[in-house]
Amino acid sequence: MQLKHFNLQFGSQIFKSFSEEARVRIMFLLFNENELSISDIEHVLDFTQTKTSRHITYLKHAGLLNARKKDQWVFYQIKDEVMGMVSQIFKYLNKDQQLQKDLEILKVLHSNRELSINKKPLQY
Template sequence: MTAAQAERVSALLKAMADSVRLQLLSLVASHEGGEACVCDLTEAFELSQPTISHHLKVLHQSGLLERSKRGVWVYYKVQAEVLDSLGKLISSAGA
């Protein structure tokens, strides 16, 4: 693993190093159509909508989620290729 790859993996792992964020990734990935609105996710947590939005923002900024705005709602979708790349980098580092 190169230094640049290690930096990228580190940033992704930092973004995922929170139980709420891991749950959000899982919920978005398993949601119908593979994408979810913030309004679909808040019920699963005893957290405010702004807190959920903050966690989603962290995941988006790290590249783990993509987002699109539709009217007043923002929809999130897991960047599967980023997760695949992360898994491959981690597994190749142990080889």
């Protein structure tokens, strides 16, 4: 789905959202992973829960994120309507060292989860 009613006010909200490095890092993780919980984001970025929540709330109010609740977890994803614009922004930032480092940390986090899930109990 594409934006139907793009206007100056919404464009300003998007650019303001991308004016803060922490929010760019969050958006990059979501862009590459599709969906993450707040605890995943705080682990990767090494932010406090408060700081992460504040930035997520800002991005939601700017109209960039959706939230999906499953049990006690809330998962965030970039809205389909803005994905095209976000994709264009990350074409230029794709090779940034900090953003690539964040992705590497996320891969390790997923890898550790897989190991934990598939871990066989020790037999004595």
